[in-house]
Amino acid sequence: MKAARIGIYMDLKAAKRAWKRGENLFIRYIGEILAHGGLTFTWLDRSNLREGPLPEVLIASITEDTDPELLLRAAETGSEVVLFGGNTDWARRLGAEALPAIGPGYARVPHPGVPPLRFLRGIPWKAAAGKRLLVTEMGSVAAGAPGAPPQGPLITRFALGRGGVTRWAVNIPETVVSLQQGTAPVTYDGSPAPDGSANLDDGILKADDGFALDWEWDRAQTATGERYFPHPYGDRWRETFLRSLFHCVGERGWTLPFIDRWPDGLSQIAMISLDSDWNLDASADTTLDLLAECGIPATWCVMEPGYSDRVYARIQREEHELAFHYNAYDGDGGVWGETAFADQLQRLRQVTGQMMVSNKNHYTRFQGWGELFRWCEKNGIRSDQTRGPSKKGNIGFLFGTCQPYFPIASADEENRLYNVLEIGFLTQDLNLGRIADTSVLHPFLEGVEKVRGVAHFLFHPIHLHREEGVRRAFRQVVQEAKRRGFRFWTGKAIDRWERGRRRLSITGLDDDGRPAVTGPPLLGGVVMVPLPEGAEADEGQVVTRYGVPCRKWPLQIVRGEEVPARSGKGKEDGG
Incomplete structure (x- = not known):
């Protein structure tokens, strides 16, 4: 069984021209999707394809008009070329x-x-009359509501020479970015929920002013009437792409080994973060007593x-x-700006004697696109x-994810990845009254379980101190999460x-x-090494990932040297 190599083709000259025009190339996020999935890959340019050995999997990222001929020739010689979207010249050449x-x-x-998975833009293809190639179509896309009639295939595979081209109607990297980070910088209030349950038009710029889901089609309701977003669409898109890639590679007789998401024996993580806000010592003592009773660690986000x-x-x-709780809410004397961020953080580091590597903004204040992440980078904040x-x-799942990820910059920074791990949260202060009740707990934990993510719940010590509910x-959060096999980690442990x-x-x-x-x-x-269909392995060594049976090999790595992994069970990392 051969381990397939993955290459991402990026025409840097074409990218530079696009960035100069202010055009975002979020398709570049395919590298983050692969790294997030634990896969090893290489960035390639035109010289690599002409001079070096071709990878078994070649993902077309940023291309220009002359590149289809080069990439299609790679498919003809045996590579599996993966294409998101593609211009009319691609379609014409593939019939x-x-x-x-x-x-x-x-x-x-x-x-x-x-x-059904939400997308914001898709370009379906249809086979032209008199097509020459063997074409396989899978899935479908449709505009409008989730049950709308299909308007074309989601995936089209063209057999070509000794290889093939797998083409997606939806630009998955761009879709994941739009779900996680919005479709534009936050510069004004978001539209409120039609039922009055979420007044985003409150005059405070916040992270959720820029979400990309639909109030009607993307929300569900609990038995007690609580409305919530039940689908981590971004995580599902990532897994859909990888699952299809594993199957396609397996059909070619190859495999794609990857580093599993969590330590051996763990399927998902839970996290509790605490926002100090009123800064009452009595509320901190109550919360610390509660944490000791429950036997879990927490991330304390402290505000001046x-x-x-x-x-x-x-x-x-x-x-x-x-951790840091940056105050940029003017109603509490805060200021949005790089200097205010740095000054608040420095004073808290001096007072506490701790470096502080995690942050959460007070009131979830957020504006622009990447300003906050740049400030974090400059000031040693590793996780937001x-x-x-x-x-x-x-x-x-307001932003389509419960998994840690690195956000992407806009065109003015050449769509680089910020060196800040984002760990979003699901809800604040359950049972507070103006927030939801615990009827959302089970669907939240189930949703996280299905994608092996992080169930992050935010509480305020002031409410834990004052409210028995x-x-x-x-x-209840702690008990139910533990019952389901979640392990509680801090933000710092997840980042590490x-x-x-x-x-x-x-x-x-x-x-x-x-x-x-x-x-x-x-x-x-x-x-994890995906196995071909019908392959056998010792009992206890095979687990399912992305719908594919995989043999697991716990790592033995010493001093960074290349050391073979061993078979069997390994120790857990408690974070």
Whole structure:
């Protein structure tokens, strides 16, 4: 069994011209999608394709008019070329016809158990009359409501020479970016929910002013009447792409080994973050007692002027994370700006004696596109938690994800990735009254389980101190998450794990199918090797990922040297 190599083709000259015009190339986010999935890949340009050996999988990212000939020749010689969208020249060369763009709408994917997935723009193709190539069509796309009649296939595969071209009607990287970060910078209030449950037009610029879901089609309702967004569409798009890629590669007789998302034995993570706001020592003591009773760690986001030294000492002694709670809300004396961010953070670091590497903005204040992430980078903040709901009626998977990810910059920064891990949250202060009740807890945890993400719940110590109902909800969150097998980590632990996982590279498989991995030690790390249909492995060594049976190989890496992984079970990393 051969480990396929993945290359992402990017015509840098074409990209530079587009950036000079101010054009965003969010298709470049395909690199983050692969890295997020634990896959090893290489960025390629025209010289690589003409001079070097061709990868088995070649993803067309940023191309210009002369590139289709080069990439199609790669397919003819045996590569599997993956295409998102593509101009009319691509369609003509493959014996297809590009139909008008459609959207927003929903795609039906060719995998069981996956609900229709929201997209904002799609370009379906249809096979032209007298087509020469063998064409396979899968899934469908349609504008309008989730049940609208199909307007074309989601995936079209063209057999070409010894290889083929797999073409997606939806630009998945661009779709994931739009769901996670919005379709434009936040410069004005968002539109409120028609039922009055989420008054986004409150005069405060916030993360949720720029969400891309539909109030009617994308929300569900609990038995008690709570409205919420139930679908992590962005996570589903990522998994749909990888699942299709694994199947396509498997049909070619190859495999694509990858680093599993969490340590061996863990399927999903839970996280509790706490926003200090009123900074009452008594509320901190109540919350610390509750955390000790439940036996979990938490991330304490502290806003100036903060707590007393006694409280900070207890937070650190009981092994919680001290984090930053940037105040940019003018109603509480805050200011939006780089200087204010840096000054507040520096003062808190001095007072607490802690570096603080995580942040969440007070009131989820947010504006522009990447300003906050740039400030985080400059000031040593490695992880942000600002992107979450501020109202009762827009809780849940508002930004289409519950998985940690690195956000992308706009064209003025050449669509680079920010070196800041975003860990969004699902809801605030359950049972508070003006926030939802605990009827949303089960669907939230189930939704996170299905995509192996992070169930991040935000509470305020002031409400835990004053409201018995909120304390009861807190205990229920912890009890139910533990019952379902969630492990509680801090934001700092999640960031450390995710960055450690991404520093590993898979260099290939030996004759026995054992992966070789390079990188620093990662306690509990596991390499998954998708197996061909009908393959056998020892009991307990095969698990299902992305709908594909995989053999797991826990890592043994010493001093960054290339050391074969071993078979069997490894230790968990408790974070």
